[in-house]
Amino acid sequence: MSDQIKSITENQYDSTLSESDVVLVRFWAPWCPPCMMMQPMYKKAAKDIGDKALLSEMNLDHSPNIARKLGIRSIPTVVAFKNGEEVQRHTGLLNERGLVDLVNSI
Amino acid sequence: MSHSNVILLGSGPAGYTAAVYAARANLKPTLITGSTMGGQLTTTQDVDNWPGEGSGILGPELMERMRQHAENVGTTILMDHIESVDLGKRPFTLKGNETYTCDALIIATGATALYLGLESEGRFMGQGVSACATCDGFFHKGNHVVVVGGGNTAVEEALYLANLASHVTLVHRRGKLRAEAALQDRLMEKVKEGVISVRWNHTVSEVLGDETGVTGVMIEDAETGALTRLAISGLFVAIGHKPNTEIFADSLKLRDGYIIVNSGLDGNSTETSVPGVFAAGDVADAVYRQAITSAGSGCMAALDAEKFLSEQESRTG
Numbered sequence: 257m258s259d260q261i262k263s264i265t266e267n268q269y270d271s272t273l274s275e276s277d278v279v280l281v282r283f284w285a286p287w288c289p290p291c292m293m294m295q296p297m298y299k300k301a302a303k304d305i306g307d308k309a310l311l312s313e314m315n316l317d318h319s320p321n322i323a324r325k326l327g328i329r330s331i332p333t334v335v336a337f338k339n340g341e342e343v344q345r346h347t348g349l350l351n352e353r354g355l356v357d358l359v360n361s362i
Numbered sequence: 363m364s365h366s367n368v369i370l371l372g373s374g375p376a377g378y379t380a381a382v383y384a385a386r387a388n389l390k391p392t393l394i395t396g397s398t399m400g401g402q403l404t405t406t407q408d409v410d411n412w413p414g415e416g417s418g419i420l421g422p423e424l425m426e427r428m429r430q431h432a433e434n435v436g437t438t439i440l441m442d443h444i445e446s447v448d449l450g451k452r453p454f455t456l457k458g459n460e461t462y463t464c465d466a467l468i469i470a471t472g473a474t475a476l477y478l479g480l481e482s483e484g485r486f487m488g489q490g491v492s493a494c495a496t497c498d499g500f501f502h503k504g505n506h507v508v509v510v511g512g513g514n515t516a517v518e519e520a521l522y523l524a525n526l527a528s529h530v531t532l533v534h535r536r537g538k539l540r541a542e543a544a545l546q547d548r549l550m551e552k553v554k555e556g557v558i559s560v561r562w563n564h565t566v567s568e569v570l571g572d573e574t575g576v577t578g579v580m581i582e583d584a585e586t587g588a589l590t591r592l593a594i595s596g597l598f599v600a601i602g603h604k605p606n607t608e609i610f611a612d613s614l615k616l617r618d619g620y621i622i623v624n625s626g627l628d629g630n631s632t633e634t635s636v637p638g639v640f641a642a643g644d645v646a647d648a649v650y651r652q653a654i655t656s657a658g659s660g661c662m663a664a665l666d667a668e669k670f671l672s673e674q675e676s677r678t679g
Contacts, residue, residue, distance in 0.1 A: 288497040289404035289422050293397075296441060316500065329501045329575050329596070330488040347488030351397055351443060353459060 261302055262312040266319040276310035278362055279337045280355075283323045285316040290349045291332040301355035309336075309359045338362055365453065365463045366392040368667050370437075371444055372470035374401025375653045376643025376660035378428035380468045383664035385436040389671065391664075393432060394458065397443040400425035401472050402603070402644075403653055405494045406515075407522050410544070412653060424653075449613040449636050465674065466638045466667040469610065469621060470660055473603035473644040473651070478510065482569040483597070490576025491569060491597045495519040499526045502596040508533055508579055510566050511600035517541040517549050519598050520558055530558045531592060533581055537562045564590075569597055605645045614639065621646045632663040633670075640666050 264272050264281070273279050282298055284291035302311045316323055316331065326335060328347075336344040336358060343362055350358065368384050370377045373395040384391040403409065406421030415424075433439055442458040453463040475493040477483055483491050492498040495509075499522060507527045509520040512534040518541075520532045532549070539546055552558040563584040570578040570591070578593045605619045615622045615635035623646045624631045632640040642663035643656035 285500065287500075288494075289400065290398070290494070290497060292422075293399045293404070320500075324501075327489070327574050329490050330492055330498045331500075333488070349397055 264312050273340045278309035280311045282313040283333045297352045301352045363461045368466040369464035370468045373399050374472045376470035376656040378432045379657040379660035380664040381432035381437040387668045392438045395441050468663045469641045470643045471606040473605045476602045486571050486576045495522045505595035507596040509598045513540045516600035517545040524557045532560045533564050535565045620648050632666045
């Protein structure tokens with residue numbers, strides 16, 4: 257993996273979850289100010305997290321259905337998956353350190 | 363560890379205005395944004411009372427312009443959130459992800475939205491309970507939602523949600539709104555259209571829901587105690603704010619959580635109980651709390667800090 261954030265659509269969702277043991281999906285949208293604030297923190301966290309997890313994100317303007325399916329009603333929301341199963345979920349802005357702690361706790 | 367002449371905490375109108383003035387005074391300020399970059403205005407849709415912007419400006423756009431202005435005149439902007447401070451001796455020490463020191467400090471950490479404090483509200487936080495209509499309105503397209511509160515924020519949120527939701531009920535504990543008249547007029551238009559209804563003298567007593575999130579609220583008539591159940595998908599709480607001063611509670615004099623500043627006619631009016639520490643914006647204002655008053659006090663804090671630093675220099679130099 258790398259320090260890059262993988263931008264995914266609904267079609268790539270299932271395959272992305274199997275790309276790594278631990279996968280984070282961040283649900284966001286451009287009209288959500290805290291989501292925009294979180295963007296650079298998420299990028300920075302990806303560097304710190306390195307190979308421990310794959311960090312991805314999904315824009316609700318293009319892909320609204322997975323968020324609905326997961327029952328998300330507020331963004332930003334980060335859902336952490338281990339072996340394809342949801343293990344943790346955080347709603348609201350999560351900074352770099354919080355993201356690193358989240359991955360370390362899995 | 364990095365040292366600055368002056369550090370500004372906060373990235374709302376007070377912080378950025380202080381930064382513009384401090385940078386133009388050649389103080390080479392550092393602004394630490396905090397976790398909510400841009401402050402409360404970033405979740406405000408339209409700002410209609412910023413002088414010179416008669417046709418309104420979007421909150422996030424105004425804040426982005428302030429950020430650029432501050433940066434262009436020489437402010438170093440860092441994204442960090444300070445978690446502890448030592449104001450007992452100069453230079454002051456601030457700790458977040460990194461450690462910082464400074465000779466003068468301007469606190470403009472603003473305020474955070476208050477919640478109702480119900481146990482059931484906490485359970486459904488992010489699952490239909492929200493304090494940001496612009497962020498979460500999307501999830502309630504075509505549904506009935508409730509907004510709680512009676513100030514500008516509550517009315518603005520109700521108006522914003524009226525464009526998305528099938529119906530908006532504004533629940534207010536009094537019989538009269540605190541929101542400014544122009545907003546109340548817009549609200550009453552929507553009430554006439556039947557898109558918004560107002561439940562006067564009601565409070566939210568419980569948030570109802572299941573594993574999918576919020577499904578309803580119980581509201582209580584403040585006079586009769588009668589309970590009404592509303593089927594909704596979202597509860598938007600806009601009942602006010604509390605100042606972000608927890609980390610200063612041990613080092614500065616506060617009143618009801620707000621930082622006490624000198625005020626008065628003798629200048630130095632933004633100085634706190636610790637010389638060299640200044641406060642501006644909502645963190646030291648329980649009354650006015652406007653973007654423009656915050657910006658004004660941010661300017662004053664920068665001028666006070668500049669004076670303080672030049673006096674220090676002439677004393678030691």
